[in-house]
Amino acid sequence: xxxxxxxxxxxxxxxxxxxxxxxxxxxxxxxxxxxxxxxxxxxxxxxxxxxxxxxxxxxxxxxxxxxxxxxxxxxxxxx
Numbered sequence: 615x616x617x618x619x620x621x622x623x624x625x626x627x628x629x630x631x632x633x634x635x636x637x638x639x640x641x642x643x644x645x646x647x648x649x650x651x652x653x654x655x656x657x658x659x660x661x662x663x664x665x666x667x668x669x670x671x672x673x674x675x676x677x678x679x680x681x682x683x684x685x686x687x688x689x690x691x692x693x
Contacts, residue, residue, distance in 0.1 A: 617642035624648040628674070631655050635663035635687075648672040655679060661686040668692075 616622070623645050632654040640646065640663075647669050656678040664670065670691060 616640055620644045622646060623669075626650045628652040628654065634658040634660060636660050637662040638665055639663050641666055643667060644669070646670055650674045651678070652676040653678070658682040658684075659687040660684050662689055663687050665690045 620642055622643055625640075625643065625646060625648070628650045629652075632651065633656060635651075635656060635658070637660050640649070644666060646667050649667070649670060649672070652674045653676070656675065657680060659680065659682070661684040664673075664687070667690065673691075
């Protein structure tokens with residue numbers, strides 16, 4: 615879905631009815647620095663959900679219903 619948006623730096627998806635983050639959910643967003651997923655309905659973050667987001671410095675997941683975070687959900691992100 616994001617393959618042609620490689621120059622996007624900020625993405626605000628807050629207040630959307632997202633229930634899970636599947637593997638490679640943000641594939642193609644190679645320049646993404648800020649990702650706001652707050653106030654959604656996310657319950658599950660699957661393995662490799664954020665793979666490829668090497669420039670990401672700000673991730674917001676506040677006010678969700680997260681009950682499952684798979685072991686490699688954040689693989690590829692650095693601190």
